[in-house]
Structures are given as C-alpha cells and as structure tokens.
Amino acid sequence: MLLSEAISSTTGYLLLKLADLANTRMEQALLPFRLRGRDLRVLTFVHDGEPSQRDLCRQTGLDRTTMVAVIDDLERNGYVRRDRSPSDRRKQFISITTDGRTVLSEALQAVRRTEDDFLAPLPKDERRQLHQQLSLLYAAHDPGCRTDETPEPGLLPGSGAGVAGTRQSEASPSG
Numbered sequence: 037m038l039l040s041e042a043i044s045s046t047t048g049y050l051l052l053k054l055a056d057l058a059n060t061r062m063e064q065a066l067l068p069f070r071l072r073g074r075d076l077r078v079l080t081f082v083h084d085g086e087p088s089q090r091d092l093c094r095q096t097g098l099d100r101t102t103m104v105a106v107i108d109d110l111e112r113n114g115y116v117r118r119d120r121s122p123s124d125r126r127k128q129f130i131s132i133t134t135d136g137r138t139v140l141s142e143a144l145q146a147v148r149r150t151e152d153d154f155l156a157p158l159p160k161d162e163r164r165q166l167h168q169q170l171s172l173l174y175a176a177h178d179p180g181c182r183t184d185e186t187p188e189p190g191l192l193p194g195s196g197a198g199v200a201g202t203r204q205s206e207a208s209p210s211g
Contacts, residue, residue: 058154065150069143070113074098076147078106079132079140082116086129095180 040209062073071079074096076173081095093103107130110116115136121127132140155163175181 058151061150061154062162065146066143069146070109071139071143074102075106075110076143078103078141079110079115079136079143082110082130083140085129088120088121088129090127092130110136113139128208140154146161164207 059073066072066076078098079095080091081092081132087095089100089103089107092107093099093100096103098106107116107118111118114133116130116132118128118130120131155166158166171183173183174183
C-alpha cells in the first residue's frame with residue numbers, strides 16, 4: 037500500500053474531505069439568497085432571540101471581527117437590524133427582519149434539499165444512523181455541542197454508561 041493511500045483511508049481524512057465537499061455544495065445552494073454558511077448560522081441564532089453581538093460570538097464560535105462583518109452583510113441585505121441597548125449604549129442587540137425570516141426559511145429548505153442530494157447514495161435508515169453517530173461523536177468531543185441528537189451527558193462514551201443508558205457494571209453478568 038502506498039503511503040498516500042494509507043492517509044486517505046483514515047476516517048479523519050474521509051471526514052475532512054466529505055466536510056469540504058458538503059460545505060462547497062451548501063455554499064453554492066446559499067448563493068441565490070446572498071448568504072454564506074456562517075451568515076446562515078448567525079441568522080438562525082438571531083431568529084431564536086435578539087442576542088447581542090457578543091452573545092452571537094459565543095454561540096457561533098466566530099470572533100468579534102468576523103461577526104461584525106457578518107452582521108454588516110446581513111444588515112446590508114436587509115435580513116437583520118442592530119438596536120442599541122437602552123441601558124448600555126455600547127451593547128447592540130441584533131434582530132431579524134421580515135425579509136430575514138423569509139430568506140431564512142427558503143435558505144433552510146435549499147440546504148435540506150442539498151443535504152438530501154449529498155446523502156442520496158445512502159438509504160434513509162443509514163442516513164439517520166450516520167446523523168446519530170456524528171451527533172454522538174460531536175457531543176463526546178465538544179461540551180458545547182447542541183444538535184437534535186445530543187445525548188444526555190451520562191450516556192457519552194467514558195461516562196460509565198452503556199449504549200442503552202445502563203451503567204457498564206450493571207450491564208455485565210458479573211456486576
């Protein structure tokens with residue numbers, strides 16, 4: 037086996053390459069909406085409340101400089117607006133506009149279609165299983181993980197809990 041085949045056969049390499057391919061397709065799907073992936077991520081958090089720019093940085097993992105650029109773009113497109121805090125003029129709250137709600141709904145539909153096309157080689161039950169497994173891995177390696185499949189902390193690997201949520205010692209015949 038060639039050394040290049042050895043590296044390209046690792047799970048990490050496959051995950052990276054698939055992430056690149058999926059990201060490229062998602063970015064293309066978002067172009068008609070004048071959005072990028074990071075814009076969509078911020079817009080979803082703004083939709084769920086009226087966070088400050090600092091809150092958005094914490095929630096999305098984007099740095100302050102990038103966040104300012106993202107909010108500037110979203111505001112320029114008419115998707116969000118900035119409002120100063122009445123109690124602290126340094127603080128700005130970001131709120132979604134009617135156009136922002138509309139474009140968010142349409143963009144999320146486009147992303148779902150793109151994801152369905154991307155995962156089309158897998159049967160539906162395997163897609164669901166892949167999603168569950170990726171969510172489990174994400175939760176195991178990032179304490180801030182929030183997905184629709186985020187397991188209870190006690191069910192993560194290394195927590196002493198088994199797959200069904202029973203403690204390993206309880207599940208063993210000698211325990």
